[in-house]
Amino acid sequence: MQLPISVSRSSDAPIQAQIVAQIRDLIDRGLLSSGTRVPSSRELSEQLGVARRTIMLAYEKLIAEGYLESRQSSATFVSALNPIRAIHVDGGGAPNSHREETCPPAHLPCATRNSPNLYIPAHQRSELDFGIGRPDHRLFPQKAWQRIMFENFAAHARVISDYPDPQGYRNLRLALCEHLRLTRGIDCSDEQIVIVSGTQDGLNLVARLLNQPNGKAIVEDPCYNGAAAAIETFGMKLIPAPVDREGISVGDWPKDAKLVYVTPSHQFPYGATMSLERRKKLLSWIYESDAYVVEDDYDSDFRYNSSPLFALAALDHSRRVIYLGTFSKSIGPGLRVGYAVFPRHLARAARDMKATMSNGLPTLSQAVIAQFMRSGAFERHLVVMRRQYLARRDALISGLLEAFPETRISGADGGMHLVWTLARNQPTARDLAVKCQDAGVGIYPILGSPICKSFAPASPRDVMLGYTPLTEGQIHQAVGRIKHLLRASS
């Protein structure tokens, strides 16, 4: 530790006194707190370019004054208590308590109170929590991951000491080309891929790249709030387009809109899969309007009732689709790795913009994912997850149908959550959520959700249920509790 003190040889005060005064001041101001170990006399003498004897004398004086104390061998610490510091300690905080200003200045346009936040601390979750987009940690392939991590660790000293490629680790981009070609029908080169720290980062990259002063962006209504917030904070105007069971309704949109944001595989939050007809219509509109589509393919790894459709990006021959994918659902959101695929003519601008935004992602985690994919372990992991999640989804659907025969469910063909529309004779989603919380069950009403943005008034009867973090047994138990609650309240 280097203490922030210095000595002046041109001062009248002796050097020892200068050191004593400054350390005393650091302690009085609360910057050095009790119990902190101060540097050894050797370290401080090296730092200040002062004889070690001078430091030892200064420390002795501070010990005599009660500021420092010498414990064990030769180590010196700030005393547990001394008369002056006691005032601050009893005062309940640091000497500069900053109570004066707590609001941001009014001119800051940015203080969005409605920021998207997928983070829910463990202690705020219910015992049986239908969390959205959360993989089951019990299914994480800890062994395979650990083995690959340790294999990569030998090279770690070298890769941690270098700036990574801001576009992303090349082996990961190459593995993604293969994966996207096989599973999503996307034909791209590694030069078109930018590794991002998740979909949110990717959305910001795209919005910043395509942003125009007073530009317009068309979004699904309702849509993922993270996308709305990312686009809106760049000053673009959001134009909502209604969603039905075939996905976004391509309609009479303003021709000067330059960006359309969609979730074709599993519309967020309602879960519709965009029909092929709509996809073609959307692409036609894009070509005519000289605009771009952002395809957020957040949970397409999980498809249950039918094969995955080709991605929009696979249908797009004039290269107007920007594709966003993530490992947050397939591996885990604590990894913070996703990817964006750009049309070839935008790739260079995207790489440059990414370098302006950040100097890339940690090399180790990218190398581990690349090897996880190359080794086939990723594909095997997905097979396991799909089977498990399918069983959980089915347990949830059959449980709900058994408890409430007239249950209406949507968005269950794929992904990690479905939407349950409560009947007229049942409480509203919000009322039920409050009751459920008391019963240890976490459910997520769409109305008022921090991760859903609605333009038209959202239905008060729709609840999102993420079935992936819970086992079949837990789902059974949770549905039982909900049934009990609804029976008691009717």
Added chain:
Amino acid sequence: MQLPISVSRSSDAPIQAQIVAQIRDLIDRGLLSSGTRVPSSRELSEQLGVARRTIMLAYEKLIAEGYLESRQSSATFVSALNPIRAIHVDGGGAPNSHREETCPPAHLPCATRNSPNLYIPAHQRSELDFGIGRPDHRLFPQKAWQRIMFENFAAHARVISDYPDPQGYRNLRLALCEHLRLTRGIDCSDEQIVIVSGTQDGLNLVARLLNQPNGKAIVEDPCYNGAAAAIETFGMKLIPAPVDREGISVGDWPKDAKLVYVTPSHQFPYGATMSLERRKKLLSWIYESDAYVVEDDYDSDFRYNSSPLFALAALDHSRRVIYLGTFSKSIGPGLRVGYAVFPRHLARAARDMKATMSNGLPTLSQAVIAQFMRSGAFERHLVVMRRQYLARRDALISGLLEAFPETRISGADGGMHLVWTLARNQPTARDLAVKCQDAGVGIYPILGSPICKSFAPASPRDVMLGYTPLTEGQIHQAVGRIKHLLRASS
């Protein structure tokens, strides 16, 4: 692997024929390439909800046609060659070669060709490379790091399966409070800290938070290009302020500027330490103008000739300084972790903006750094690094002075690089750099550097030399080669 195919039961074509046609098409279009293993008949039958026998028959037909081949036991692969695919293969690429569009549309404001880029691939570096801001990988505390990483790995399945706190892992923020208090005199709470993926990410966060339409930002001339690019791409106008040996000259700046970006500890690139007088003057200006300072403290962990001064943020009692720090220099840039400290009244807006920009950083690396700091290993590591880097700096200075007695050097009091100003009778920095490159020595002229932004014409005689990636012996050798080159050319 799930193939992007599907079957329609309402179609006239038999299901087996539908499958054959679609797989044939995937292969013809190059989406399934030769050697790729296709799903087992069991997997595909599960995916499509079709009898396994149907899949087996479809595969047999495709094998007979030469599209697939069966190797080993029961695994089936795309054939190495077949008549139709050979055309594409010989054509030198994927069927859709996207040669039509290679330039971004002219209306995109963003395609900055001058994006900052600290990434230099290993094969592009010289044998003896005076790289800027690069720690020596031989000094990375691999053992201590590995031990902490493995200790944290037990909890990994859980933390990787959850979204992290977008503000950053709390234990890391707490460890930073302590570190900043002791080493930089900054008195802050963990609520004021946002963990970022390095200084570049932090700069974007600040610029985006404080950005105003047609706003003005004052920057050092020259300055770090990453900062200039981050601020400028948000549409702010950069006002350059000259730098001398006391740091930025606080002058007659426009009163409506709302942001000043400085590097007080070690001005980038010239290395001046901002004098206390200038610091006070700068803060006075800020208070009068109702503006903010961004203090980029990128390499203050390394201070050689004197103690570190308190950070500007420590002097700032009216809370107008935003402090940026990074682990890129002290641990390694491949880690991608830094931190921003906000005045209390901006902390909430900063957290919200960070959540809009990305959902935080990987939990594991943050947990490892926190434990590395708490255990005292970080401080011990810094002590080792400081001694080594000091010895290397001294080797470079004495080597240059010995070879060229009139050598002018600046910025050597701290940090990881110094600036060597070539004499009039020596070649320009650029000419010397070209010669050096041929001799296996990497040196970095300020004029034309992608990481330096100059407003006034930069001196053609100034060279940056990073002494941290090279041993004393290598530095000696490199200076010897430069001496030889200059003697040969004079």
